[in-house]
Amino acid sequence: MTEFRLRRTLLYVPGNMPSMLQNIPMFDCDGVIIDLEDAVPYSEKDAARILVRRFLEGYTDRNKEVIVRINPLDSKWGILDLKEVLRALPDGIRLPKADSPEIVERLDTLLTEFEEELGVEIGRFKILPSIESAAGVINSIRIARCSKRIIALAFGAEDYTASLEIERTKTGEELFHARTRVIWAAKAAGIQAIDSIFADVSDMEGLRRETRLIKTLGFNGKSLVNPRQIELVHEVFAPKQEEVDYALQVVDAIQRARTMGTGVISLGGKMVDAPVVKRAVRVLKTAKAHGLIDIELDEEAIYGEK
Amino acid sequence: MVKNSLGRLIPETFHGRPLTPYADPFSLRPTGNVAPRPLRRVNPGAGKLLPGLREAIEAAGLRDGMTIATHHHLRNGDLLLGLVVRELDGLGLRDIRIASSSVHPVHAEIIPYIQKGVISAIECGVNGPIGEMVSKGELSCPVVVRTHGGRARAIISGQVPVDVAFIAAPTCDEYGNMNGFYGPSACGSLGYAHTDAEHARCVVAVTDNLVPYPASPISIPQTLVDYVVPVATLGDPKKIVSTTTRITTDPVGLLIAKYAAQVIEASGLLRDGFSFQTGSGGISLAVADHVRRMMREQQIKGSFGCGGITGYFVDMLEEGLFQGLFDVQCFDLKAVESMGRNRSHMEISADMYANPFNAGAVVNRLDCVILGATEVDVDFNVNVNTESNGYLLHNTGGHSDTAAGAKLAIIVAPSIRGRLPIVKDAVTTVTTPGETVDVVVTERGIAVNDKHVDLKNELRRRKVPVKDIRELQQEIYQITGRPRPLEFADEVVALIEYRDGSIIDVIRKVEE
Numbered sequence: 001m002t003e004f005r006l007r008r009t010l011l012y013v014p015g016n017m018p019s020m021l022q023n024i025p026m027f028d029c030d031g032v033i034i035d036l037e038d039a040v041p042y043s044e045k046d047a048a049r050i051l052v053r054r055f056l057e058g059y060t061d062r063n064k065e066v067i068v069r070i071n072p073l074d075s076k077w078g079i080l081d082l083k084e085v086l087r088a089l090p091d092g093i094r095l096p097k098a099d100s101p102e103i104v105e106r107l108d109t110l111l112t113e114f115e116e117e118l119g120v121e122i123g124r125f126k127i128l129p130s131i132e133s134a135a136g137v138i139n140s141i142r143i144a145r146c147s148k149r150i151i152a153l154a155f156g157a158e159d160y161t162a163s164l165e166i167e168r169t170k171t172g173e174e175l176f177h178a179r180t181r182v183i184w185a186a187k188a189a190g191i192q193a194i195d196s197i198f199a200d201v202s203d204m205e206g207l208r209r210e211t212r213l214i215k216t217l218g219f220n221g222k223s224l225v226n227p228r229q230i231e232l233v234h235e236v237f238a239p240k241q242e243e244v245d246y247a248l249q250v251v252d253a254i255q256r257a258r259t260m261g262t263g264v265i266s267l268g269g270k271m272v273d274a275p276v277v278k279r280a281v282r283v284l285k286t287a288k289a290h291g292l293i294d295i296e297l298d299e300e301a302i303y304g305e306k
Numbered sequence: 307m308v309k310n311s312l313g314r315l316i317p318e319t320f321h322g323r324p325l326t327p328y329a330d331p332f333s334l335r336p337t338g339n340v341a342p343r344p345l346r347r348v349n350p351g352a353g354k355l356l357p358g359l360r361e362a363i364e365a366a367g368l369r370d371g372m373t374i375a376t377h378h379h380l381r382n383g384d385l386l387l388g389l390v391v392r393e394l395d396g397l398g399l400r401d402i403r404i405a406s407s408s409v410h411p412v413h414a415e416i417i418p419y420i421q422k423g424v425i426s427a428i429e430c431g432v433n434g435p436i437g438e439m440v441s442k443g444e445l446s447c448p449v450v451v452r453t454h455g456g457r458a459r460a461i462i463s464g465q466v467p468v469d470v471a472f473i474a475a476p477t478c479d480e481y482g483n484m485n486g487f488y489g490p491s492a493c494g495s496l497g498y499a500h501t502d503a504e505h506a507r508c509v510v511a512v513t514d515n516l517v518p519y520p521a522s523p524i525s526i527p528q529t530l531v532d533y534v535v536p537v538a539t540l541g542d543p544k545k546i547v548s549t550t551t552r553i554t555t556d557p558v559g560l561l562i563a564k565y566a567a568q569v570i571e572a573s574g575l576l577r578d579g580f581s582f583q584t585g586s587g588g589i590s591l592a593v594a595d596h597v598r599r600m601m602r603e604q605q606i607k608g609s610f611g612c613g614g615i616t617g618y619f620v621d622m623l624e625e626g627l628f629q630g631l632f633d634v635q636c637f638d639l640k641a642v643e644s645m646g647r648n649r650s651h652m653e654i655s656a657d658m659y660a661n662p663f664n665a666g667a668v669v670n671r672l673d674c675v676i677l678g679a680t681e682v683d684v685d686f687n688v689n690v691n692t693e694s695n696g697y698l699l700h701n702t703g704g705h706s707d708t709a710a711g712a713k714l715a716i717i718v719a720p721s722i723r724g725r726l727p728i729v730k731d732a733v734t735t736v737t738t739p740g741e742t743v744d745v746v747v748t749e750r751g752i753a754v755n756d757k758h759v760d761l762k763n764e765l766r767r768r769k770v771p772v773k774d775i776r777e778l779q780q781e782i783y784q785i786t787g788r789p790r791p792l793e794f795a796d797e798v799v800a801l802i803e804y805r806d807g808s809i810i811d812v813i814r815k816v817e818e
Contacts, residue, residue: 227557
C-alpha cells in the first residue's frame with residue numbers, strides 16, 4: 001500500500017516574491033508548489049531560483065510538502081532550475097508540459113543523477129507531472145506508470161483548454177472527459193490525482209461547487225492560487241460526521257471479525273469486507289488529519305497480519 | 307529624571323508642569339472635586355446666534371494664553387480647527403493651547419501658526435505631520451498625548467481647563483440644541499464633545515446646517531451652549547468616514563484574524579452577555595466577522611458592542627447579536643445612519659466610555675477588545691504612538707483605556723511590517739502597559755501573557771500555535787535580523803500620558 005499523504009491543497013507560491021515565500025510556513029495547506037515557471041517573468045528566472053534555494057535552506061522546520069515547479073525541460077531554464085533548487089532538498093518537482101512518458105523519464109534520470117551527486121537516497125525526489133494538453137491527457141495512462149517517483153498526476157485546466165483552443169468555464173463541462181481520464185490513469189497506477197486551480201479568488205461559491213465536483217469525481221485535492229482558498233477546500237474534503245461514525249463502526253466490526261478468524265462480517269445487515277474496510281480506513285485517516293478524531297489506527301489489527 | 311515602573315526615564319517637570327511617573331494601571335486615586343465653571347444666565351429674548359467665528363471668539367473673551375478645543379468626529383475631513391486658528395491669528399491672539407480630542411493630517415494647515423506663535427502647545431495626541439516635525443525638532447510645540455478616557459479625565463478634573471470649546475454641530479438650532487445625525491456633515495455620535503460642552507468655560511456651536519428651533523433629537527442641549535455660529539461648511543464629508551472599514555483580503559491578515567477568533571473562543575468569554583470592541587482596521591473587521599459567525603452558530607445573545615462603531619457592528623445589532631451599541635464615534639456612514647433611527651445604538655460621551663476617574667466607565671464592562679500595534683515587546687508593552695523611525699505619528703485613541711478595562715485585550719499585528727519585526731526587546735514608546743495586554747496574535751504564532759496560564763493551556767489543547775513571546779521574537783528575527791536601535795537626543799518633545807494622568811513614557815527628539 002502506498003504511503004498515505006493528504007494532498008487536498010497544493011498552494012502555488014511565486015518563486016520571485018520574498019514576501020510570499022516567507023509566509024509559506026504559516027499556511028495550513030497540505031503542500032506548496034513554489035513556482036519558477038509561469039509566475040516568474042523571463043527577466044527574473046535567475047534571481048527566483050536562487051531566492052527559492054535560499055528560502056528552502058532556511059526553511060528547516062518543514063511543516064508541509066514542498067514541491068518546486070521548474071521550467072519545462074526543453075526550455076533553457078529547466079536544468080538550471082534543478083541544479084539550483086535540488087541542493088535545498090525539496091520533496092518533489094512539478095514538471096510542466098508532461099505530455100509524454102519520455103519527458104517524465106528524462107526528469108527521472110536527471111533526478112537520479114542529482115541524487116547521486118548530492119549523496120541522497122535514490123528516489124528521494126518525487127515527481128508531480130502536469131497533464132495540461134490533449135497529448136498529455138491521451139498519454140496520461142502511460143505517464144502515470146512511467147516512474148516510481150510519481151506521487152500524483154496534476155491536471156492543468158488552463159493550459160489544457162488553451163491547447164484545445166477553447167474557453168475554460170466555471171461549470172467545467174469542457175473538462176469532464178479529461179478530468180475523468182486523468183483520475184483513471186492515476187488511480188489505476190495507485191497514485192493520487194490533483195485537480196487544476198480555480199482562478200477567481202473572489203468567487204468562493206464557484207470554488208465550493210468545483211471542489212465538490214472534483215471530490216465526487218475522485219480527485220484527492222486541488223492546486224490553489226491563493227491562501228484564502230485553503231480553508232474552503234479542506235472543508236469540502238472533510239469527512240461528514242456520519243461517514244466518520246460509520247467508518248469507526250466498520251473498523252470495530254472488522255477487528256472483531258479478525259479475532260473470530262474471518263475477513264468478512266455483517267454490520268447492520270450490510271456486508272463488510274476488504275474494499276469497505278479500505279474506504280473506512282481512508283475516511284478515518286482523513287478525519288484524523290482534519291482533527292475530527294484522535295485515535296491510533298492499528299493497521300495490523302484492521303487488515304490482519306501479513 | 308526618575309524611572310517609572312516600566313523603566314522609562316521621566317523628567318520631573320515638562321514646561322513647568324510637575325509629572326507623576328506611571329506606577330501601575332489601577333491604583334492611582336483621584337483627589338478633589340470635579341472642576342467648576344462659571345454659572346451663566348441667558349434671559350428671555352436674548353439670542354445666541356452670531357454672524358461668524360471672529361465674533362464668537364470675541365464674545366467668548368478669548369485672550370492670549372488661553373486654551374481652546376475642537377473634536378475629531380469629522381476626522382480627516384475637519385475644517386473647523388483650521389478656520390478657528392486663522393481667526394485667532396486675524397485677531398492677533400498668541401500663545402493659545404489646543405486641547406482638541408485629536409489632531410489629524412488635515413490639520414497640518416495650522417503648522418505656520420505654530421511657527422508664528424499663535425499656537426504654543428498641543429494638549430492632545432496628533433496624527434501625521436505635526437508629530438513628525440515635533441519629533442525632528444523642526445517645530446517647537448510641546449505635545450501631551452492622551453487616551454480618549456484620559457482626555458475626558460483631564461478636562462473634568464480641571465487638569466486641562468478649556469476656555470472655549472468649538473463644537474462642530476452637523477445639525478443645530480439657533481439656541482444651541484444639536485446632534486450629529488443629519489446634515490451635509492453628519493458624523494453620528496458627538497461623543498468627544500459632550501465633556502467639553504459640560505466643562506468648558508464657554509461653548510460655541512458651529513454648524514453648516516442651522517435648522518428651525520428645536521433641533522431633534524437633542525444630543526447636546528441648549529443649556530450648555532453659549533453661542534451659535536453658522537458657517538458654509540464644517541468639512542469634507544468624503545473624508546469624515548474612515549476609508550479602511552472593509553474586511554482585509556490579505557491572506558496573512560485573514561490568518562491573524564482566524565487565530566484571534568480562536569483565542570476568543572478558547573477564552574470562554576463568548577457566551578450570552580458577551581461584550582466586544584474592535585477598531586475599523588481590515589484585520590479587526592475580519593475578527594468581528596468570525597465572532598459574528600460563532601455567535602450565530604452558537605446562538606449567543608451578546609450584551610453590547612462599543613467604541614468607534616462600524617457598519618459591521620450595526621449589522622450585528624440588527625441581527626440581534628447585541629442588545630445595544632455604545633458609540634463615541636461613528637467610523638462609517640452606515641453607523642451614522644443607524645444612530646439616526648435606532649434607539650439601541652446609543653451615543654455616549656468619552657467620559658462614559660473610558661474615563662478612569664468616574665463612577666465606572668463602559669470599558670470596565672468589556673469582555674474582549676481587538677487592538678492594533680506598531681510594536682510590542684517581550685513584556686507585552688504596546689506602542690501605537692511612534693513607528694520604528696521614532697516619530698510621533700499616531701494618537702492613542704481608546705487603546706490603553708480598553709486594554710485596561712477589558713477582560714481579554716488581544717493585539718493583532720503582522721509579525722513583520724515593511725522589513726521590521728513587530729516584537730522587540732523594548733518598544734520605542736510605551737503606549738499601553740504590558741500588564742493590561744493579554745494576548746499578542748501574529749501570523750507566526752500567538753503569545754499569551756503569563757497571567758493567563760489556563761488560556762495558554764486551552765489554546766495548546768486546541769492545537770492553536772501558542773509560542774513564548776521570546777520564541778516568537780527569535781523566529782521573526784531569523785528573517786528580519788535584529789534592527790539597530792534608534793538614537794534619541796535628551797530633549798523631551800512630547801509626553802505620553804497614561805489614562806490616569808501619570809506619565810507612561812516620553813517622546814524624545816530623534817537624532818537624525
